[in-house]
Amino acid sequence: MAKRPIEKYDFKAFGEAIKAAWTGRKESRKKVSDEMYISPRYLANIENKGQHPSLQIFIELVRRYNISVDQFLFDSPVGKDTNRLQLDALLDNMSDNGIRIVTATAKEIAEVEKEDK
Structure with missing residues (x-):
């Protein structure tokens, strides 16, 4: 039986x-590879x-860095992209005061972008 011709994912x-x-995150390749029990060369x-x-x-890499698999595997991503997942992770660890600051900043950005249209 012949092999099915399939393009190898890049x-x-x-x-x-x-x-x-x-x-x-200001981590080093050595730190990441040590914590994941893989060689730095592999990473x-x-x-x-x-x-x-x-x-x-x-x-493990997807979970560790909140990377969206959708943006790499699908032409039209279904879920949140990596930037949004990483922002969600930051927000999850933020205090109420920090959330208030981020919310006020986001509202101001939205206003400025609305004015630019």
């Missing part, structure tokens, strides 16, 4: 999102060369 965009997430290959991670590592 994980480069996912790798770039992972790298941006841990650098944004670097996922980030820079689009190496396919194992399913377990993929899931």
Whole structure:
């Protein structure tokens, strides 16, 4: 039986999102790889060369950095994108005062964007 011709998924965009997430948190590749029990080279290959991670590592990275799988796997993402998931995670850990500040800022941004239209 012949192999089914199927295009191999390119994980480069996912790798770039992972790298941006841990650098944004001011973590090091060594710290991330040590905590995930993987080699720094494996993580670097996922980030820079689009190496396919194992399913377990993929899931751990998605959860660790609140990465939206939808934006990488579907042409029309169904759920929230990565930026919104990461913002939700930040908001979940914020005090009531912080939420008030973020809400006021968001309202002001919405007003300015409405005026620009």
